[in-house]
Amino acid sequence: MRELVERVFEDGRVTERPSGRGGRSVTVNLAESPLSWLRSRGHVDVRQYEAGERLRADYETAELGPRVTMRWDAAPAGRGRRSAPDALDPTLAGIAAKRRFDAAMQAVGAGLGDVLWRVVCAGEGLTMAEKALGWPSRSGKLVLGLALDRLADHYGLG
Structure with a gap:
């Protein structure tokens, strides 16, 4: 049976308090990423955190995430006097970041890259990533640790 909970929003945090007697109070920082949560609880070391x-x-930087709004790029170029100008090329920083991202994911490997992308880039929690990948409970932390170690080796972090 679930207990009713009252949610209070303060300074970017959510505090849940039981509405009846007994129970416990839980505070969640909505701005904290899953990787920083793991780091703050000692599940990920400094080297792994920096790599992530x-x-x-x-x-x-490469803007690889899904877009949630409309793109306001110029319309496709036409041949007439009143046509839109040619579309701009992506920035060099974005292209370089995409190349670095692809190289890092290739260095990590296909089997480990799935959980790494879900937790670090997409911001999913370990439990959600395990369910989405069809893994047993509590296996994601071990696999994520291996992926972050390979990533730190790729970046040359000591």
């Missing part, structure tokens, strides 16, 4: 953050930075 570097991968996430490349993922975001």
